[in-house]
Amino acid sequence: MAKPKLATTWLTGCSGCHISLVDLDETLLDVVGQVEITACPPLTDVKEAPEVDVALVEGAVATEENEEVLRRLRERAGKLVALGTCACFGGIPGLRNLHPLAQALQRAYVDTESTVHGVLPCSEEIPRLQPFVRPIDEVVKVDGYIPGCPPTPKMLAQALAALLSGQELVWSRRNLCEECPREHRAMKTTDFEFISQNVSSVCELDEIDPKLCFLEQGVPCLGVATREGCEARCLAGNMPCRGCMGPTPDAKEQGAKWVNAVASLLPAGTLSFLDDVMGLGCRFALPASLSPHWVGKEDEK
Amino acid sequence: MRKVALFFASSACRAGEPIDVKRLASEFEDSVDAVRVYEDFHDSSSLAEMTALVRERGISAVILAGRSPDHYEATLGGDHVAEELARAGVNPNLIIHANLAEHCSLPHAGAPAGVLFQKAKALTEVALLDARIRSAVEIVEVPPRRRALVIGSGAAAMVAAYRLVDLGIRVVVASASDGWRWSDAEKAHLAPSVSILEGHELCTLAFATQIRGVTGWAGDYETILAHEGATRRERFGGIIVAVGEDCESYMALWPLLQIDSTRDGRPYSRNAHTLSVRSTTSGVAIVPPPRAGEEALPRQTADATAAVLEITDLLNKPWLAHRVAVSKVDASHCGLCRTCIKVCAFNACSIDEHAGTSKVDERLCKACGNCVVACPAGARDLITGPTAQITGAIDLLAGVKLGDDPRVLAMLCAGCAYRAADTAAKEGHSYPASVLPLRVQCGGRVDMQHVLQAFEAGFDGVVIGTCREGKCHNIVGHLYLDRRVVLLRDLLRERGIDPERLQIMDISPHEGELCAKTLADFVGELSGAMSGAT
Ligand code: SF4
Ligand code: SF4
Ligand code: SF4
Ligand code: SF4
Ligand code: SF4
Numbered sequence: 001m002a003k004p005k006l007a008t009t010w011l012t013g014c015s016g017c018h019i020s021l022v023d024l025d026e027t028l029l030d031v032v033g034q035v036e037i038t039a040c041p042p043l044t045d046v047k048e049a050p051e052v053d054v055a056l057v058e059g060a061v062a063t064e065e066n067e068e069v070l071r072r073l074r075e076r077a078g079k080l081v082a083l084g085t086c087a088c089f090g091g092i093p094g095l096r097n098l099h100p101l102a103q104a105l106q107r108a109y110v111d112t113e114s115t116v117h118g119v120l121p122c123s124e125e126i127p128r129l130q131p132f133v134r135p136i137d138e139v140v141k142v143d144g145y146i147p148g149c150p151p152t153p154k155m156l157a158q159a160l161a162a163l164l165s166g167q168e169l170v171w172s173r174r175n176l177c178e179e180c181p182r183e184h185r186a187m188k189t190t191d192f193e194f195i196s197q198n199v200s201s202v203c204e205l206d207e208i209d210p211k212l213c214f215l216e217q218g219v220p221c222l223g224v225a226t227r228e229g230c231e232a233r234c235l236a237g238n239m240p241c242r243g244c245m246g247p248t249p250d251a252k253e254q255g256a257k258w259v260n261a262v263a264s265l266l267p268a269g270t271l272s273f274l275d276d277v278m279g280l281g282c283r284f285a286l287p288a289s290l291s292p293h294w295v296g297k298e299d300e301k
Numbered sequence: 302m303r304k305v306a307l308f309f310a311s312s313a314c315r316a317g318e319p320i321d322v323k324r325l326a327s328e329f330e331d332s333v334d335a336v337r338v339y340e341d342f343h344d345s346s347s348l349a350e351m352t353a354l355v356r357e358r359g360i361s362a363v364i365l366a367g368r369s370p371d372h373y374e375a376t377l378g379g380d381h382v383a384e385e386l387a388r389a390g391v392n393p394n395l396i397i398h399a400n401l402a403e404h405c406s407l408p409h410a411g412a413p414a415g416v417l418f419q420k421a422k423a424l425t426e427v428a429l430l431d432a433r434i435r436s437a438v439e440i441v442e443v444p445p446r447r448r449a450l451v452i453g454s455g456a457a458a459m460v461a462a463y464r465l466v467d468l469g470i471r472v473v474v475a476s477a478s479d480g481w482r483w484s485d486a487e488k489a490h491l492a493p494s495v496s497i498l499e500g501h502e503l504c505t506l507a508f509a510t511q512i513r514g515v516t517g518w519a520g521d522y523e524t525i526l527a528h529e530g531a532t533r534r535e536r537f538g539g540i541i542v543a544v545g546e547d548c549e550s551y552m553a554l555w556p557l558l559q560i561d562s563t564r565d566g567r568p569y570s571r572n573a574h575t576l577s578v579r580s581t582t583s584g585v586a587i588v589p590p591p592r593a594g595e596e597a598l599p600r601q602t603a604d605a606t607a608a609v610l611e612i613t614d615l616l617n618k619p620w621l622a623h624r625v626a627v628s629k630v631d632a633s634h635c636g637l638c639r640t641c642i643k644v645c646a647f648n649a650c651s652i653d654e655h656a657g658t659s660k661v662d663e664r665l666c667k668a669c670g671n672c673v674v675a676c677p678a679g680a681r682d683l684i685t686g687p688t689a690q691i692t693g694a695i696d697l698l699a700g701v702k703l704g705d706d707p708r709v710l711a712m713l714c715a716g717c718a719y720r721a722a723d724t725a726a727k728e729g730h731s732y733p734a735s736v737l738p739l740r741v742q743c744g745g746r747v748d749m750q751h752v753l754q755a756f757e758a759g760f761d762g763v764v765i766g767t768c769r770e771g772k773c774h775n776i777v778g779h780l781y782l783d784r785r786v787v788l789l790r791d792l793l794r795e796r797g798i799d800p801e802r803l804q805i806m807d808i809s810p811h812e813g814e815l816c817a818k819t820l821a822d823f824v825g826e827l828s829g830a831m832s833g834a835t
Contacts, residue, residue: 098795175636175678187639188652224638225677248634250679255792256749261677263784264644264777271784277791290753296797 004164006056007039007049008083009073011066012093012133013059017084018042020150021056027157034164051076054163056083056146060090060287061134065127074140079163085149087136089246090287092149094133097286097293098278101131132293144169149244149284152230173249176223176241180232182213187265214240215262218270220280225251225258246285253289255281305432306335306360307425308351309401310342310367317407317726319414320421325366328422332429334358342367342382352389362395362432366425369723370398375572375579392437393624394685399428400723400738407726408817409734416703416734423701423737427694434690442620445520445538447471449612452554453543454478454508456487456598457588460605461541463494466503468613473535475507475526477550487598515540515557516647516665519584520621523664539612542568542580543588543605552771558585559774561716563811578608581716581774581810586611627666627684628673632658634680641672641681644745646776669775670746674785686742691751698737699758706735707761707827711820712751714744716774717810718766722820724813732820736764744768744805745778749789756798762827764820766806779807802827 039049055077214221222243247254454476561569649665744767
């Protein structure tokens with residue numbers, strides 16, 4: 001029997017997902033043995049993949065070229081799978097949606113502090129940016145999602161195994177706290193003193209207890225509103241979760257869902273220091289949320 | 302698919318501006334299993350026809366498109382219609398009201414007939430959506446405990462206790478004071494009865510006692526009574542609050558019983574004209590303090606007697622139907638983050654370590670929905686007001702065309718703001734018809750995603766109507782709503798949605814005029830902002 005054919009491509013992302021793929025180490029060799037990789041930007045130099053059984057797409061749709069590449073790949077792929085948070089939810093590139101395009105360009109090419117004599121790109125050769133960044137399922141039908149920025153090699157190995165044996169991709173529907181090794185103390189009971197008498201802000205902490213839930217210490221952590229699956233790698237490094245696995249499956253908006261929860265968990269002191277709720281809550285999934293982009297007038301921002 | 306019957310009360314459609322109820326009914330002929338128009342639901346012939354229809358056609362959900370649910374509940378025998386329908390086999394959670402009088406015909410004086418018709422149709426459609434989505438609640442039959450708790454130490458408390466023991470009902474009189482508190486004149490009148498009461502085997506006097514906790518429901522309340530440092534638990538079928546003019550005692554009782562009060566600290570009666578002793582909490586009767594200029598003793602003894610009747614009416618029933626209206630947990634979503642434990646004001650959430658999921662204690666849960674909103678994994682839902690119903694209703698209402706006024710979604714908390722809007726209508730205050738009401742369980746039930754959804758769906762403004770500070774029926778719903786909205790404003794601003802398009806209206810049930818004014822002013826501000834912008 002012929003080996004199944006696999007192609008990958010990258011749209012607007014950072015190539016991190018592909019690096020994670022290469023990070024599969026020996027597992028990758030197993031995969032290479034089982035499939036025929038027809039196109040994969042870091043490994044091959046094939047610009048346009050032939051017909052394939054499975055296509056993995058990294059990155060969001062941000063340019064006209066992205067859209068065209070994606071549509072063409074869709075036509076030739078049996079199954080098309082979103083690889084990584086950018087492809088699934090828009091990811092980091094999607095944060096540009098908070099600004100009208102003209103302003104985003106102006107800021108990036110002209111106004112940044114490090115730029116001298118900046119000019120807006122105007123060459124016909126360069127793919128034109130679309131007004132807003134979109135996750136790939138807004139453009140084509142998607143058969144599966146592998147969230148994560150980037151997805152862990154373990155998730156990738158699981159996903160490839162499932163895809164190659166023709167199974168659906170199924171991930172846990174729970175939030176990250178399930179995987180998180182940090183313990184809860186105050187959150188074991190109802191107690192309204194908690195919200196008023198906790199530490200008033202992170203700045204007042206001498207050190208962060210590496211064993212205790214961040215929220216209990218007054219440190220914003222996105223883990224509550226983030227899908228599990230990454231093995232809580234940041235938490236293990238004494239770093240709060242920033243939500244890169246995207247929202248739990250029923251949430252329509254990771255930021256709002258996080259707000260719903262932490263408004264009753266974080267002490268008032270911390271809440272008053274949260275001056276970038278958008279940046280905290282919607283860093284990874286804005287284009288896939290309710291109200292996915294700037295809707296105000298051009299000149300208001 | 303579930304069979305739904307839609308009944309209209311034409312009297313409600315004439316309450317203020319007329320709504321063409323025949324035409325309205327005809328609009329729904331194809332979408333439900335039976336449509337009927339009656340003058341009203343109470344009269345025996347309509348009710349007989351309704352129940353017969355339910356039985357014959359195997360109807361499982363009924364929509365009563367008439368007056369506000371509160372209008373019916375706040376009248377003597379107001380639950381009669383619901384009881385009869387339940388007897389015919391309709392689950393209480395599937396008896397759904399469309400409020401065509403207080404939220405449509407009454408408060409929009411001068412609105413064009415076409416606009417009112419569209420609004421009435423939309424409110425009925427929301428009820429229909431509800432009828433299709435909601436699931437039945439579990440009903441447990443609680444044999445009421447024939448024991449009553451009387452809270453207070455004045456003449457009213459004494460009279461209530463006396464009448465109860467006289468009817469053969471065991472009573473505990475609990476009060477923080479050291480003994481009876483009354484004037485010499487009252488003492489002279491009541492002296493003989495006091496002696497009898499004090500020696501009565503059915504009566505226990507618990508002075509110098511604090512009430513620390515009340516859980517459960519009408520027919521079976523569990524209380525924690527504290528006396529000289531020791532606490533004991535006692536169960537009662539019903540409670541009478543007779544603390545007289547001691548407004549501070551009402552305040553102290555608020556976290557335990559959630560009986561509403563008016564601005565001047567008086568307990569809020571379900572109906573000041575005919576049901577002055579019925580509180581907003583089932584199984585709890587109140588004896589309102591005498592008004593200024595009123596002769597205290599006759600009024601207090603009469604009301605105490607009425608309160609006893611209110612409670613014994615419950616306790617004499619063989620069983621009371623209690624709706625287990627809890628929030629439910631989907632274990633496959635729950636990541637044990639313990640957010641729900643922290644937000645529940647009633648200690649109803651805990652972790653079942655064995656099953657690896659959070660769970661709800663039915664005896665403690667008041668179905669406020671706060672944990673449903675807070676649960677960041679979407680593991681929870683509310684049986685009496687599922688999330689799908691709220692999101693469906695928002696989309697549905699967003700599609701209604703109602704003239705040129707800015708369109709406002711008013712998410713009204715059932716405990717306070719919904720009733721305040723009723724009061725506004727009953728007192729004859731008006732506000733623009735472009736305000737579209739949606740009843741939610743509590744301010745804490747409003748998910749910030751719903752607000753974003755409303756703006757995304759095209760609403761010009763969103764009002765969240767909630768209880769006044771310290772008056773939240775779910776203790777913290779109001780507080781958490783406020784805190785959520787503060788953070789949400791940032792999420793709105795960053796997207797170019799003016800945060801001023803979202804307003805919180807804190808209001809009490811009796812504040813009708815303020816409610817109408819707040820809504821009208823908000824619509825005015827929105828039109829100003831919109832015309833200024835173009
Ligand atoms: S998901 Fe993360 S790692 Fe993958 S392309 Fe996007 S930014 Fe890079
Ligand atoms: S909130 Fe963050 S720190 Fe706390 S348990 Fe969840 S993931 Fe861990
Ligand atoms: S802990 Fe959070 S931010 Fe870190 S990898 Fe996991 S999901 Fe991403
Ligand atoms: S927060 Fe409300 S709905 Fe949730 S368990 Fe507690 S009382 Fe029930
Ligand atoms: S808030 Fe939700 S996910 Fe967290 S413990 Fe409660 S039910 Fe589980």
